[in-house]
Structure formats: structure tokens, C-alpha cells
Amino acid sequence: MESLGVHARVDAAGNLRGVYSAAQPNAPRLLIGSHLDTVPNAGAYDGVLGVVLAVALLEELQELRLPFGIEVVGFSEEEGVRFGTPFIGSRALVGRLDNKLLDIRDAHGIAVRKAIEEFGLNPDEIPQAELENNTLGYLEFHIEQGPVLEKLNLPLAVVDAIAGQSRLEFTFLGRANHAGTTPMHHRCDALAGAAEWVGTVERVAQGVPGLVATVGKIDAKPGATNVIAGEAWLTLDVRHCSDDIRTRVVFDLIRQAEEIAVRRGLSVRENTLLSQRAVAMDAFLNDQIEQAILKTGCKPHRMVSGAGHDAMIMAEKIPAAMIFLRTPGGVSHDPAESVACEDIEKAIECGLHLLDQLAASPEFQQRINRA
Numbered sequence: 001m002e003s004l005g006v007h008a009r010v011d012a013a014g015n016l017r018g019v020y021s022a023a024q025p026n027a028p029r030l031l032i033g034s035h036l037d038t039v040p041n042a043g044a045y046d047g048v049l050g051v052v053l054a055v056a057l058l059e060e061l062q063e064l065r066l067p068f069g070i071e072v073v074g075f076s077e078e079e080g081v082r083f084g085t086p087f088i089g090s091r092a093l094v095g096r097l098d099n100k101l102l103d104i105r106d107a108h109g110i111a112v113r114k115a116i117e118e119f120g121l122n123p124d125e126i127p128q129a130e131l132e133n134n135t136l137g138y139l140e141f142h143i144e145q146g147p148v149l150e151k152l153n154l155p156l157a158v159v160d161a162i163a164g165q166s167r168l169e170f171t172f173l174g175r176a177n178h179a180g181t182t183p184m185h186h187r188c189d190a191l192a193g194a195a196e197w198v199g200t201v202e203r204v205a206q207g208v209p210g211l212v213a214t215v216g217k218i219d220a221k222p223g224a225t226n227v228i229a230g231e232a233w234l235t236l237d238v239r240h241c242s243d244d245i246r247t248r249v250v251f252d253l254i255r256q257a258e259e260i261a262v263r264r265g266l267s268v269r270e271n272t273l274l275s276q277r278a279v280a281m282d283a284f285l286n287d288q289i290e291q292a293i294l295k296t297g298c299k300p301h302r303m304v305s306g307a308g309h310d311a312m313i314m315a316e317k318i319p320a321a322m323i324f325l326r327t328p329g330g331v332s333h334d335p336a337e338s339v340a341c342e343d344i345e346k347a348i349e350c351g352l353h354l355l356d357q358l359a360a361s362p363e364f365q366q367r368i369n370r371a
């Protein structure tokens with residue numbers, strides 16, 4: 001960034017930022033970026049590719065100045081690995097890195113605030129990391145982390161929306177008893193009831209287009225080979241781009257759990273841990289991205305992101321948009337994660353067309369004037 005004449009700095013939340021200036025001083029700016037952190041035993045592209053692509057776009061501009069500035073942003077702590085809370089960096093930009101979040105502690109009892117200080121930054125300066133009022137929007141390139149684009153044989157996609165998410169825990173209660181002496185028709189087997197319901201979850205999800213539902217964790221008590229389970233605890237994760245459909249499916253799965261429990265002489269209770277609404281990406285930017293992808297000679301696929309991204313946080317305050325890159329084998333959060341050079345070329349080409357279009361767009365000019 002320094003070699004491009006962009007002064008790089010780290011804000012008080014640990015985000016790496018630098019502004020490529022516009023043709024006019026103090027012109028509004030467009031943010032382009034992604035996150036710099038990742039998960040343990042990760043691949044090399046999740047997040048950081050989007051930051052490198054932002055820098056590559058500046059390089060390709062070859063000092064050409066646009067009617068708007070471009071701020072490259074590399075977010076810190078998107079994954080939430082250390083503190084169990086994601087999007088710490090991007091939350092600072094929308095003014096949501098508050099005291100409650102700063103007090104969250106890691107496994108060693110170190111709070112976010114302390115970690116920031118130990119990194120040599122001042123948590124009291126976090127409010128200064130907030131977005132300037134004249135920020136035009138946020139653009140994020142990111143690997144798809146799934147198999148869809150590879151199946152379609154396409155390098156790029158426009159992200160229409162980031163799916164809403166429900167997370168619940170269920171407990172089936174039955175009666176623990178001797179596995180050898182209790183005849184099959186005398187049992188109240190909590191684990192067998194839970195297992196029947198897991199099958200229902202999969203079947204229901206398969207019947208609703210665009211829906212994904214997962215039971216990722218199960219725990220049976222007392223948990224012995226020769227004891228019928230008296231209790232089975234399990235989790236449910238449901239995602240869809242329509243909040244109505246997601247809520248309806250969750251309601252239906254709760255009802256089916258109750259029906260299974262009653263039929264088997266069990267009881268079931270559930271507890272909602274998270275209900276997060278779907279986040280739409282900006283319609284104008286999406287149309288512009290679609291046109292830009294077309295100009296690269298590729299078909300612009302539109303899709304929903306099943307994973308959360310910084311763009312979801314930025315969308316609370318400014319128009320946000322995402323471009324997905326094909327992920328070979330759909331493999332991510334693993335050292336085998338990769339991306340094809342040709343796809344990166346297409347992404348840069350698409351980004352340049354997009355910047356070109358935005359610079360020439362009357363609607364974007366209006367946004368610049370209003371900012």
C-alpha cells in the first residue's frame with residue numbers, strides 16, 4: 001500500500017486501513033476489503049484474499065483518480081476464534097464495539113480490551129475507528145467456501161443476501177434403565193427419540209428449496225453402553241434467506257419434536273440461542289456487479305451466502321455488496337483451501353469494470369453528492 005502512495009494505519013480495533021485518494025480532496029469513499037484473521041489449521045484465502053484483491057485493484061488503477069476515494073480495510077477478528085464472538089473488527093466501524101464486547105474474555109481470562117492494549121493499541125480510541133459520515137458503501141471479495149460455483153462451472157457470483165440463522169438446543173427426556181433387562185416395548189429411550197427427530201430435520205430441510213438445517217452436536221446421558229439413555233441433548237442450526245421460511249421451519253421442527261416425544265413417552269424442551277435476520281445486499285451495487293461480471297465474459301450467478309461475513313455488519317450502516325470466487329472442491333477452513341489464478345484474474349477484471357461503472361454512473365454520482 002505504501003508503494004501505491006497509500007498511508008497504511010492500524011485503527012484502535014486492530015483493523016488495517018488505508019485510503020487511496022479521489023480526484024478531489026475530501027471526496028466520499030468506497031470501502032473495499034475483508035478480514036485478515038482466520039481459524040486454526042486454516043487455508044490461505046478465506047478473508048485475506050479479499051484484502052489482497054482490494055490492494056491489487058488500486059495497483060491496477062495505476063494512479064488514475066476516481067470521483068470517490070477507496071479505503072482498503074483488512075478487518076481484525078472476524079472469525080471469533082479467540083473470544084467466541086465474531087466480527088469484532090467490523091463492529092468497531094459501525095459503532096458496536098461497546099464495553100460489553102470489550103469485557104468478553106478468552107480461554108485464559110484475558111478480555112478483548114486487555115488484548116487490544118497488549119497489542120499496543122488504545123481501546124479508548126475505538127470511537128475514532130467509526131465510519132466517516134461520507135462513506136459510500138462496502139465491497140467485499142470472498143471465496144465462496146462451498147461447492148455451488150464449481151458445480152456451475154462459473155468463477156464469480158453476486159451475493160444477493162446473507163442468510164438468516166436460528167440456533168437452538170433441544171433436550172429429550174426419557175427414563176434411564178438397564179439395557180439388558182428392559183424389554184424394547186418398556187423403554188422411554190431419549191436417544192432413540194432424538195435420533196428419529198434428527199432424521200426428520202434432514203428430511204424437512206431437503207424439502208424446502210434453499211434451506212439448510214444441521215444437528216451438529218449430540219450428548220446422551222448417562223452415556224454408557226449398557227444403559228438406555230434417559231436424556232439426549234442436541235443442537236439445531238437452520239439457515240435461509242427468507243426470515244419467514246426460516247421461522248416457519250423452526251416452528252415445524254419444534255412441533256415434530258413434541259410429536260415424536262409424546263408418541264415415545266418422552267418429553268422435550270427447547271431453548272433458542274440465536275435468531276439472526278437475513279441481511280440483503282445493496283440492490284444497486286448488485287446490479288452493477290452483475291454487469292461487471294458480464295463484461296468479463298462470464299455468466300453472473302446470484303446466490304445467498306450461508307455463512308456470515310463482515311459485509312453483514314457493514315450493511316447495518318452503509319450499502320454493502322459481495323462477490324464470491326469459486327472455491328475448488330468447496331473446501332475452506334482447511335489447508336487444502338485454494339483458488340484458481342484465472343478466477344483471481346476474473347475477479348480483478350470484474351472489480352475494475354465495477355469501479356469504472358460506478359465512476360460513470362449518474363445514480364452513484366447522486367450518492368456521492370448526497371454523502
Ligand SMILES: [Zn+2]
Nearest residue numbers: 035046047142
Ligand atoms: Zn471469511
